[in-house]
Amino acid sequence: MDLQESIKSRRSIREFTDKKPDWREIIEAIHSAQYAPMVGNLFPMKFLIVDDEKIIAEIAKWSEQEFINQAKYVIVLISDEGIVTTPFPDKGEVFLRQEAGAAIENFLLSLTEYGLSTCWIGHFNEEKVRKSLKVPEAYTIEAIFPIGYSKEKPKKSKPKSDIYNLLYFNQWENNRMRKIEKIDSRAPEGY
Numbered sequence: 001m002d003l004q005e006s007i008k009s010r011r012s013i014r015e016f017t018d019k020k021p022d023w024r025e026i027i028e029a030i031h032s033a034q035y036a037p038m039v040g041n042l043f044p045m046k047f048l049i050v051d052d053e054k055i056i057a058e059i060a061k062w063s064e065q066e067f068i069n070q071a072k073y074v075i076v077l078i079s080d081e082g083i084v085t086t087p088f089p090d091k092g093e094v095f096l097r098q099e100a101g102a103a104i105e106n107f108l109l110s111l112t113e114y115g116l117s118t119c120w121i122g123h124f125n126e127e128k129v130r131k132s133l134k135v136p137e138a139y140t141i142e143a144i145f146p147i148g149y150s151k152e153k154p155k156k157s158k159p160k161s162d163i164y165n166l167l168y169f170n171q172w173e174n175n176r177m178r179k180i181e182k183i184d185s186r187a188p189e190g191y
């Protein structure tokens with residue numbers, strides 16, 4: 001699968017089959033996250049791999065999202081804020097959020113390439129999840145990813161906004177663009 005295909009076919013999946021993913025492919029996807037751009041070339045992320053059914057059930061409960069129980073593996077992304085805020089006290093927190101996003105997208109696209117599915121879980125009770133996973137206070141739980149194989153063929157993805165509404169030229173007041181046939185030759189119809 002090429003990069004454009006991974007980007008455009010990745011979907012949030014909330015129904016998984018019983019088939020257990022190959023953990024090696026998950027590790028490869030985590031490895032992809034290590035290539036994301038990071039300020040100062042520091043890597044402040046940790047990945048906690050959960051395959052214990054009881055702990056997965058607790059994560060589902062503290063996220064109020066029952067479908068997480070279907071996953072055989074749940075990956076929890078944890079950041080070590082001090083690694084970024086110490087050298088960059090002014091913008092460290094913002095950088096860390098951006099870096100988590102960059103690492104996550106590499107991870108998600110790699111999973112897609114391996115035919116694996118997930119859903120980015122941001123709604124969870126951090127303190128309850130922290131207790132279940134015994135994560136020390138100094139770390140932030142950024143996001144949770146239940147991993148599996150999609151039960152159904154996911155619907156095709158679409159761009160989340162009209163490109164004509166998000167482009168500006170030189171200055172904020174110039175946000176109109178003449179409609180053109182296709183933004184690039186690889187774009188799907190209507191893009």
Ligand SMILES: Cc1cc2nc3c(=O)[nH]c(=O)nc-3n(C[C@H](O)[C@H](O)[C@H](O)COP(=O)(O)O)c2cc1C
Binds near residue numbers: 011014119120124157
């Ligand atoms: C920061 C963030 C938090 C999210 N939290 C949840 C969540 O708790 N539960 C959920 O079902 N989906 C969650 N999602 C997934 C979005 O609902 C999903 O990306 C969106 O509906 C678009 O669908 P797509 O991923 O298939 O393009 C989250 C996405 C992001 C980026």
